[in-house]
Amino acid sequence: GQNIDQPTEMTATEGAIVQINCTYQTSGFNGLFWYQQHAGEAPTFLSYNVLDGLEEKGRFSSFLSRSKGYSYLLLKELQMKDSASYLCAARDTGFQKLVFGTGTRLLVSP
Amino acid sequence: EPEVTQTPSHQVTQMGQEVILRCVPISNHLYFYWYRQILGQKVEFLVSFYNNEISEKSEIFDDQFSVERPDGSNFTLKIRSTKLEDSAMYFCASTPGQTSTDTQYFGPGTRLTVL
Numbered sequence: 001g002q003n004i005d006q007p008t009e010m011t012a013t014e015g016a017i018v019q020i021n022c023t024y025q026t027s028g029f030n031g032l033f034w035y036q037q038h039a040g041e042a043p044t045f046l047s048y049n050v051l052d053g054l055e056e057k058g059r060f061s062s063f064l065s066r067s068k069g070y071s072y073l074l075l076k077e078l079q080m081k082d083s084a085s086y087l088c089a090a091r092d093t094g095f096q097k098l099v100f101g102t103g104t105r106l107l108v109s110p
Numbered sequence: 111e112p113e114v115t116q117t118p119s120h121q122v123t124q125m126g127q128e129v130i131l132r133c134v135p136i137s138n139h140l141y142f143y144w145y146r147q148i149l150g151q152k153v154e155f156l157v158s159f160y161n162n163e164i165s166e167k168s169e170i171f172d173d174q175f176s177v178e179r180p181d182g183s184n185f186t187l188k189i190r191s192t193k194l195e196d197s198a199m200y201f202c203a204s205t206p207g208q209t210s211t212d213t214q215y216f217g218p219g220t221r222l223t224v225l
């Protein structure tokens with residue numbers, strides 16, 4: 001079976017740091033992806049991890065532990081425009097479909 | 111920067127009618143996908159397509175659905191006889207290959223409303 005779990009909603013203050021966790025259980029695994037999705041729009045790619053460890057891209061970082069089936073997305077220096085849903089997705093082996101979690105809705109307040 | 115495009119942005123149809131959703135993947139990409147997202151729910155995989163044939167499909171992708179790449183640029187999803195529960199955002203995605211660094215890029219989506 002395939003299961004991706006992440007919190008439903010989080011709140012944070014502008015300028016702060018927030019960590020969004022994701023745990024996954026998949027039959028095949030070839031990487032963990034994070035997407036940002038504003039309401040009514042398409043998911044846009046943020047970051048991915050294939051190997052264990054931390055990947056940093058500007059204000060966003062993502063971490064993966066394959067042995068624990070765990071990832072997190074770290075957002076620094078939060079801005080109001082970061083208010084969105086953040087989707088954790090595990091990439092399957094084979095033809096590499098993405099299996100998504102339900103998304104974490106992040107609300108950034110002034 | 112190249113991007114995936116989709117038309118129409120919004121489609122309204124009557125139950126039982128056929129709809130065709132169109133996508134133009136990024137030009138040098140070889141693998142194509144359709145996903146859907148029912149309002150308030152998670153993004154779900156429908157089908158993947160490579161080398162002019164379906165490579166994988168989900169349980170959602172039943173006989174009412176079909177995909178086609180009629181020419182070198184378009185990639186279409188057809189729903190033969192729409193049902194109320196087909197109302198959703200439909201996203202097309204593409205990726206250049208299957209290496210570990212290849213990312214799936216999503217189009218803006220088509221909002222399908224079945225009345």
